[in-house]
Structure formats: C-alpha cells, structure tokens
Amino acid sequence: MWKMTDxxxxxxxxxKARNRLINVMNNEPVVTIEQETPTDxxxxxxNGRWCRWVKKHADPDWAGLPICETTNITA
Numbered sequence: 001m002w003k004m005t006d007x008x009x010x011x012x013x014x015x016k017a018r019n020r021l022i023n024v025m026n027n028e029p030v031v032t033i034e035q036e037t038p039t040d041x042x043x044x045x046x047n048g049r050w051c052r053w054v055k056k057h058a059d060p061d062w063a064g065l066p067i068c069e070t071t072n073i074t075a
Contacts, residue, residue, distance in 0.1 A: 006033045008043060008064040010054070017061040024050045030067065 010029045012018040021027060025045045034051070035042035041064060044051040054062050 007031065007067045008033060008041065008054075009067055010043070011063040011065065012061065013059070013063055014061045020050065 008031050010017075010021070010031055012021050021029060025031075026047055028046050031043040031045050033041050034044050039057070040053045040055055042051070042053050043064075054064055056064065
C-alpha cells in the first residue's frame with residue numbers, strides 16, 4: 001500500500017527554475033510541503049534557502065510529483 005508523505009519531487013520546467021535548483025537548492029529536488037490549498041502547495045527546500053507557492057497544475061516553472069512510501073498492513 002502507498003502512503004503520501006509531506007514531500008514533493010520538483011522538476012524544473014523553465015531555465016529560471018533550473019538555475020534556482022542548481023544554485024540555491026544545492027541541486028536537491030526534494031522539498032517539504034509546509035501548507036496546502038486546493039490549488040497550490042507552499043514548499044521549502046531541504047536546505048531552507050528557498051521557498052514559494054507552487055501550483056498543483058500548470059505551474060509555469062515547476063512540476064511537482066508527490067513522494068509516496070510503501071507501508072505494510074497487517075491484519
């Protein structure tokens with residue numbers, strides 16, 4: 001079974017986003033979701049140097065993939 005975590009894997013869509021990922025986020029695409037609305041996520045980089053609202057659909061700079069983990073269910 002899959003369980004959602006509070007993290008996203010961000011994929012840069014623009015040159016600006018690629019530069020931000022490399023230079024500010026230390027090339028680490030995993031971010032933490034701090035807040036969530038029906039249309040957006042507020043995310044913070046793992047090093048704490050970058051944060052912003054990312055649209056869940058059609059963000060011009062980023063695509064966000066939720067990170068899931070497997071869990072064992074015992075009866």
